[in-house]
Amino acid sequence: MSTPEERRAAEAANRAKERRREGLYAESEPFWKEEFPLTSAGEEYVQRREFTRYLLGASAAFAVGAVGAAAWANLQSANEGEPQAIIADDRIAPSSEYLFNYPTDKDPALLIRLPDGELRAFSQKCTHLGCVVYYQPEHERIFCPCHHGVFEPSTGDATAGPPERPLQKIDIEVRDGMIWAKGVQI
DSSP, X not given: OOOHHHHHHHHHHHXXXXXXXXXXXXXXXOTHHHHSOSOOTTOOOOOXXXXXXXXXXXXXXXXXXXXXXHHHHHHSOOOOOOOEEEEEGGGSOTXXXXXXXXXXXXXXXXXXXXXXXXXXXXXXXXXXXOOBOEEETTTTEEEEXXXXXXXXXXXXXXXXXXXXXXOOBEEEEEETTEEXXXXXXX
């Protein structure tokens, strides 16, 4: 069984072969039609309306995927970490820093005692590209040497350079003379 298009194509090919044998070539049907008929089996014509429908369907699928990914990311909780002892309170002097790892051994962190004696702790990863930041007490800033990013040591807010987000804060408290990391702020 063949479709009407296939039958017409076969008939046109047979007519062209007969004309070729007889030496008759019609101007309306060039010689190439024998080799390359205009219709072929299984060819489907996609109309503009169908194309638009496919395009809208694909766009909707991408939008649903993006919304799903955003919802999944918001439902994931950050690794808040378990309480961990960092250092004895009397071992860190004003205007100095202490480096430790929190919430895991692969996450560098920075504990700072400000000149007024206040304690602050932040992730040591710059929010621009993840370079290691360090405290510069003489300039009263946290500095990223990779792209000259500057952060405020009392809040962790970005004040200069390419970083736009503040450093990730770590909650700390002093218990029985020890400084403890309580968790990462979300």
